[in-house]
Amino acid sequence: MALVDESRKLGISVTMDETPQGVRAATTSALLLGCITLLLSLHLCRWLRQWSVPGVPGPFPWPVIGNASQLGKAPHLSLTRMAQKYGNVFQIKLGCRSVVVLNGDSIKSALIKQGKEFAGRPNFTSFQFVGNGNSLAFNTVTDWWKLHRRATQSTVRMFSTGNPQTKKTFEHHVLCEVKQLLQLFLLKTKEQGYFHPMTLLVVSTANIMSAVCFGKRYSYDDEEFRQVVGRNDQFTETVGAGSIVDVMPWLQYFPNPVKTMFDNFKSLNRDFSQFIGEKVFEHRKTIQSSVIRDITDSLILALDHLRDKTGVSEEKDIVTSTVGDIFGASQDTLSTAQQWIMLILVKYPELQTRLQQGVAKVVARSQLPSFSPQPQLPYVMAFIYEVFRFTSFIPLTIPHSTTADTTLMGYAIPKDTVIFINQWSTNHNPSIWHHPDVFDPERFLDQQGALNKDMTSSVLIFSQGKRRCVGEDLSKLQLFLFTALLSHQCHITANPAVPPKLDYNYGLTLKPHTFFIAVTPRGETSLLDREVSSPDHNEETTSDSQTKVDTETNEGRHF
Numbered sequence: 001m002a003l004v005d006e007s008r009k010l011g012i013s014v015t016m017d018e019t020p021q022g023v024r025a026a027t028t029s030a031l032l033l034g035c036i037t038l039l040l041s042l043h044l045c046r047w048l049r050q051w052s053v054p055g056v057p058g059p060f061p062w063p064v065i066g067n068a069s070q071l072g073k074a075p076h077l078s079l080t081r082m083a084q085k086y087g088n089v090f091q092i093k094l095g096c097r098s099v100v101v102l103n104g105d106s107i108k109s110a111l112i113k114q115g116k117e118f119a120g121r122p123n124f125t126s127f128q129f130v131g132n133g134n135s136l137a138f139n140t141v142t143d144w145w146k147l148h149r150r151a152t153q154s155t156v157r158m159f160s161t162g163n164p165q166t167k168k169t170f171e172h173h174v175l176c177e178v179k180q181l182l183q184l185f186l187l188k189t190k191e192q193g194y195f196h197p198m199t200l201l202v203v204s205t206a207n208i209m210s211a212v213c214f215g216k217r218y219s220y221d222d223e224e225f226r227q228v229v230g231r232n233d234q235f236t237e238t239v240g241a242g243s244i245v246d247v248m249p250w251l252q253y254f255p256n257p258v259k260t261m262f263d264n265f266k267s268l269n270r271d272f273s274q275f276i277g278e279k280v281f282e283h284r285k286t287i288q289s290s291v292i293r294d295i296t297d298s299l300i301l302a303l304d305h306l307r308d309k310t311g312v313s314e315e316k317d318i319v320t321s322t323v324g325d326i327f328g329a330s331q332d333t334l335s336t337a338q339q340w341i342m343l344i345l346v347k348y349p350e351l352q353t354r355l356q357q358g359v360a361k362v363v364a365r366s367q368l369p370s371f372s373p374q375p376q377l378p379y380v381m382a383f384i385y386e387v388f389r390f391t392s393f394i395p396l397t398i399p400h401s402t403t404a405d406t407t408l409m410g411y412a413i414p415k416d417t418v419i420f421i422n423q424w425s426t427n428h429n430p431s432i433w434h435h436p437d438v439f440d441p442e443r444f445l446d447q448q449g450a451l452n453k454d455m456t457s458s459v460l461i462f463s464q465g466k467r468r469c470v471g472e473d474l475s476k477l478q479l480f481l482f483t484a485l486l487s488h489q490c491h492i493t494a495n496p497a498v499p500p501k502l503d504y505n506y507g508l509t510l511k512p513h514t515f516f517i518a519v520t521p522r523g524e525t526s527l528l529d530r531e532v533s534s535p536d537h538n539e540e541t542t543s544d545s546q547t548k549v550d551t552e553t554n555e556g557r558h559f
């Protein structure tokens, strides 16, 4: 009553039936409400138990979204903060999926000591659209997958770092492209002053890999090529660890921004597969088993042979998806690495001077750098390792999953648990790195100025174990030559009106925000105009990497 009177005074309209029937009805409603609340709580408890990993610590997950909102715009940083609170192995819930996050020492224990158990991939929605569901990188481990990965790994090696001859051919591709890229940088500066180098870097790296994969390069104005390689950001946003559509797949079924992003992702994967599929089709028409022109030829022979031996379905176009894996993984990662290198060079001009002086001491002005002076240029490699460590531009690997029930650091982890590997946490661990938030290439040099192998092997950017990147050696060589050529031939500056910042967008790769630079020559640039002589004296085409291959072992020999 008092409540009713008080409410009337306050002008709030409250009606209450005070008859015995009314009181009974109110009691029944209260009971009903109590029962519903109890049932919901029981259901919620069961839901939490069902989806969580018993005994593994972690923050409280909210219904429906779990801990998704706690990841913020930089999930690797939020996860590293959580590791400080809950330990190197902890769990979060993303939508209805429980995820165990590995940081610091636990990464090596899982990926090296228990490599088999931690090598799986989760059945995420987005993964099923990469390479029409046949991707090597986004599929889980099976007996077929192991053969498939071995063939892919040896093919990549055979066309890049496998032996002195293949290395020479790969060097030729990199030299030709980077020379052209530097000329374009100089031209852009002349025409526009300051410019954003991203598109040029993407086309240049895609061209190097196109030469290696298809024996063909494209013009920088080729619209079709730019369309195919210019959508890396949309790809990496969707497959990065913590991608919303993977943990809340129901969002793809009604109009909302996540559905729009996912529709774009599906369409770019379709276009990409079609582009690669056409190249594979053309290669199949002209292939000769005695002369392997490029990676596509090599994979056609190796994978067709494996398919015949193992009886894998003819309907799966494994060659297209595998060439797509190599071409896609390389041009996105390498062009992102090159963007970071350029941004850091303008952010820390004193390091740029040190690099220029170091390269000038070893490579005369009458020559261009090549792969050979790499051992005499430890500072260049130290700089590249520090870019890897400091930016950790692949902060979390592609998500893993467990292939069997297992234990890690005393915690039981069931089969099919989603695993996030936080590479950033290792690269910024203060117990390994002195002042981890300071950019300092010197940390990789010993007292004699040589590269300190203990320190370089502590950087985690290519992952470890059974899923370790297949392009690691190729990437380090390519980035070495890019950095050495850039420092030898050019000087880069930032627009003084817009001081460079190291901000980025999160995804599988961290992409720096748009930045503007000017590139000027360091003296005479005639060497950039001169043709690079082909290792096989074949100037007309890029198919100078012709190789004789034993399709049983996939071992190549150049001639």
Ligand code: HEM
Residues within 6 Å of the ligand: 136, 137, 138, 149, 156, 325, 326, 327, 329, 330, 331, 333, 334, 337, 394, 396, 397, 398, 399, 461, 462, 463, 464, 466, 467, 468, 469, 470, 471, 472, 474, 475
């Ligand atoms: C700086 C450049 C690169 C970096 C930092 C990098 C890093 C990575 C990382 C972190 C993974 C995921 C590993 C995991 O899930 O545990 C990966 C996978 C992969 N990378 Fe790279 N990558 C680079 C360049 C390349 C290049 C040039 C190629 C091809 C020639 C390549 C081909 C692949 C493939 C095929 C996979 C899938 C491996 C698998 O799932 O078994 N990557 N890479």
